Amino acid sequence: MGSVRLNLLLILVLAGMIGVQWLLLPDPSRRNWEFLPDMVESPARGAQAPVPTLADGTVVDLRPPPGSVAKGFIPLQYPATPEGALLAGRELVNHIPVDDSDEVTRGAFVYATFCTVCHGAGGHGDGTATQLGVPPPPSLLADHAMEMSDGQMYHVVSLGQANMASYASQVTRDDRWRVINYIRALQRAPEAPPPLEAAEALREEPSEVAAEGNPEGT
Numbered sequence: 001m002g003s004v005r006l007n008l009l010l011i012l013v014l015a016g017m018i019g020v021q022w023l024l025l026p027d028p029s030r031r032n033w034e035f036l037p038d039m040v041e042s043p044a045r046g047a048q049a050p051v052p053t054l055a056d057g058t059v060v061d062l063r064p065p066p067g068s069v070a071k072g073f074i075p076l077q078y079p080a081t082p083e084g085a086l087l088a089g090r091e092l093v094n095h096i097p098v099d100d101s102d103e104v105t106r107g108a109f110v111y112a113t114f115c116t117v118c119h120g121a122g123g124h125g126d127g128t129a130t131q132l133g134v135p136p137p138p139s140l141l142a143d144h145a146m147e148m149s150d151g152q153m154y155h156v157v158s159l160g161q162a163n164m165a166s167y168a169s170q171v172t173r174d175d176r177w178r179v180i181n182y183i184r185a186l187q188r189a190p191e192a193p194p195p196l197e198a199a200e201a202l203r204e205e206p207s208e209v210a211a212e213g214n215p216e217g218t
């Protein structure tokens, strides 16, 4: 008897729920009820929307405070002038080991990809672009380049020099140091064939030290 009464009760509860559901007439196309919405909806601001003005007329200044640096961005604070290059040459230190064959191979790959077209495979300034009207660069084996410090070369690759444009957007900071190490290897052993074959192999199989994008800007 007890279980029949319980079933009746459950049937009544079910009927009640269906009744309430029907009374509320749920409409999926309409917003649901919100209880204490608080900060559920924040004012959405478009990327190019006008700068907001407060009730008292103050214009909200959304510019970052002077001296702030975006996360992950490492500024290169040298001016793009010969003096800036000399200063960078005195202050910047190449932190990529010169004797790590993986690093040098990566440097060769960067050189083959971005520099050979003008500087030539052997660094003599006779790349294919020079036959097509691009002013030939000086030899990287000449005294001037031999005497340049790594930091000065880094300045050239990052900010350009005369007829050479900046390669900051194509070559990551670490790759710039690696390619400089490769130029040094060329300068030390100009007769040895550049390990472009190794670099070529890298095209199929990216090395451990392959570029990781360029989040750090210039």
Ligand code: HEC
Residues within 6 Å of the ligand: 110, 111, 114, 115, 116, 117, 118, 119, 129, 134, 135, 136, 137, 138, 139, 140, 144, 145, 153, 156, 157, 161, 162, 163, 164, 165, 167, 171, 179, 180
């Ligand atoms: C579009 C052609 C071009 C490309 C590509 C190029 N360079 Fe240059 N580079 C030049 C020219 C031209 C100069 C000489 C600029 C001048 O007159 O001072 C130069 C100068 C340099 C110098 C200074 C040499 C010196 O004795 O003053 C270095 C170092 C250098 N380049 C490295 C690189 C590296 C590393 C790459 C690849 C990431 C590269 N360049 C790619 C054209 C190029």
